[in-house]
Amino acid sequence: QVHLVQSGAAVRKPGASVKVSCMASGYSFNTYFIHWVRQAPGQGLEWMGIFRPGDGSTRYSQRFQGRVTMTGDTSTTTVSMELSSLKYDDTAVYYCTRDNSGWAFDLWGQGTLVTVSS
Amino acid sequence: QSALTQPPSASGSPGQSVAISCTGSSSDVGTYNTVSWYQHYPGKAPKLIIYEVTKRPSGVPDRFSGSKSGNTASLTVSGLQADDEADYYCCSHADGDNWVFGGGTKLTVL
Numbered sequence: 001q002v003h004l005v006q007s008g009a010a011v012r013k014p015g016a017s018v019k020v021s022c023m024a025s026g027y028s029f030n031t032y033f034i035h036w037v038r039q040a041p042g043q044g045l046e047w048m049g050i051f052r053p054g055d056g057s058t059r060y061s062q063r064f065q066g067r068v069t070m071t072g073d074t075s076t077t078t079v080s081m082e083l084s085s086l087k088y089d090d091t092a093v094y095y096c097t098r099d100n101s102g103w104a105f106d107l108w109g110q111g112t113l114v115t116v117s118s
Numbered sequence: 119q120s121a122l123t124q125p126p127s128a129s130g131s132p133g134q135s136v137a138i139s140c141t142g143s144s145s146d147v148g149t150y151n152t153v154s155w156y157q158h159y160p161g162k163a164p165k166l167i168i169y170e171v172t173k174r175p176s177g178v179p180d181r182f183s184g185s186k187s188g189n190t191a192s193l194t195v196s197g198l199q200a201d202d203e204a205d206y207y208c209c210s211h212a213d214g215d216n217w218v219f220g221g222g223t224k225l226t227v228l
Binding site for chain 1: 121149164166209215216217
């Protein structure tokens with residue numbers, strides 16, 4: 001069975017950083033790109049960026065440029081997303097999701113709630 | 119990159135059909151045949167129901183269909199059922215190797 005399993009919920013203070021991990025299983029890790037999408041409370045889905053495991057390349061939404069870093073570890077089939085300089089409105093559920101090579105997201109992690117609170 | 123425009127809400131009675139629009143621009147929907155649609159229940163992960171404008175993943179009922187004309191894509195849900203009540207989001211690849219979502223539409227089955 002194919003799965004994306006994310007790390008647990010996190011609470012951070014404003015200005016801190018958070019790293020969310022996403023472990024892939026059941027498929028060839030290097031074959032599919034991984035995107036990160038978030039949903040703030042009461043808001044819609046927002047695309048954050050893409051990580052390409054084959055060559056480690058990334059593309060970030062302009063909205064997060066300079067604050068987000070996506071990395072991968074082939075040995076553990078894990079992709080991570082680190083968001084720095086956290087603000088209160090970064091409070092959201094963060095999802096990793098697999099690109100099905102048809103420009104769509106066919107497999108999702110369970111979501112990780114990140115709360116920014118003083 | 120601006121979000122795609124969706125109506126905030128839509129509704130229909132069981133058995134009826136409802137269409138949800140998704141309006142973008144020539145930088146996204148109008149240029150790329152990459153519109154996808156997601157069904158999202160609160161507290162759950164989104165589920166892909168349409169990709170590449172019209173294609174359905176395995177297991178998605180053919181009551182769900184997609185189309186596109188110009189800068190506007192549409193999702194049609196036919197034969198509405200109670201468990202179709204959810205939030206629906208469109209998404210498109212966009213210029214500059216970006217992806218953009220719509221604001222979401224809450225579908226209510228009356």
